[in-house]
Amino acid sequence: MNRYNEHVLLVEDDAPIRNFIAFALQSEGFRCTPADTGHAALNLLLSEKVDLMLLDLGLPDLDGMEIIKRVREWSDMPILVVSARDQDKEKAAALDGGADDYLTKPFSATELLARVRVALRHLYKQRGLQTQTSLEVGGLSIDLKKRLVHLDGEELHVTPLEYSLLALFFKNIGKVLTTGYIIREVWGAGYGSDTQALRALMAGLRRKLEENPAKPRYIKTEIGVGYRLVDE
Template sequence: MHPPYDRKERSIVNILIIEDDQQIRSFLSYILEKEGYHPEMAATGKEGLQLLKEKEFQLILLDLGLPDLDGMQVIEKVRAASNLPILVISARDQDHEKADALDLGADDYLTKPFSTTELLARIRTALRHAQNENKTQAALVKSVQGLTIDLDSHRVFVNEKEIHLTPLEFSLLACLFEQIGKVYTTQAILQKVYGTQYGSDTRALRTLMASLRRKIEPQPAKPRYILTEIGVGYRLNDHA
């Protein structure tokens, strides 16, 4: 028996089964429970979408031939709201239908009939990919006491209010976020933000720092987030 998701993280893994065939629903639920997962079942697309609003899931097992909504519609609606992994389980075996489901945002496609071994392997793969993606996204979004930087979208927020920075201001803040709570020397910042050609000329950096502080600090004259370490450099305050 394989561990659900990750043996090190004893977290509950909720899996939503959207399948109109009662026998298949019961079979899938039995297999998942046996492996330590927590299944929830829906017989229609609308019922499944409602459950997604009410509870948190880590994976969807989706049949395409539903009595109300087509499974393709369910994929579109889920993708409009989240990146929740979707594993399609369907009797439709035409290549174009598989391609359509994947193009709409499904993560994988398993054709009925299937083996329990393959099903569980596909589930573990989908969950592992989602876990790795979540870790990557988390690493790109960093926060310190209400100051948040999204390194992927190049956005900055102070207490959830977006602050518009210039590219150089963003680079300076991103530089400081690399070593939260630690001093970044003036020379290191100059090279990181401007390049080696600036040498030891700190005037441009002081001007840039003043501009950044005016935008993110409640009181720029008494910085809360970016502290000056006289004679050394700057530090992003981890106890702001």
């Protein structure tokens, strides 16, 4: 049994995949409610308390992107997309639309359960930010009130842009942030889509954070999509 025991809504129209995922979740102690259409999923969300949704994008009645849009109008529950669509633009669109993570089929039960746990931990940390001013991952910590960063107990000198980038990651621990989202949050909505500036900023920050910037420990690259601050 896991320590969560949360209610997971599984939205998947492929019966073998749905059964595989449901078995994996239930074996770990999660309560799992299946739905094979988008409308069935939305009706369940209105009638039951759901802690996390696993969502296939290719449903027979509603596109998964539409479901994400509707749910995000009223809920911050983690949404983990499980889809055969493996194009980077599809992943980025789902994440920009409000999904917390994206898992491409086929995948193992181990990977699925790990992503579910990360998404739930991210939710709990997000909800605690109003009272929590100091956050830590491994030996890296940030004080959001004093605007200080420490690495292994030593204060780390970062530029204002580097601090803004790092604070954004700490406010979204474990979540994939697309390059477009990061640029809008750090530079502003009118900045455009200068990914070169983001790559340069990321490279400078990694040189300060990582023993080996080529194999980062803290901020991982999600190729073609964006970046993620690991949840250790």
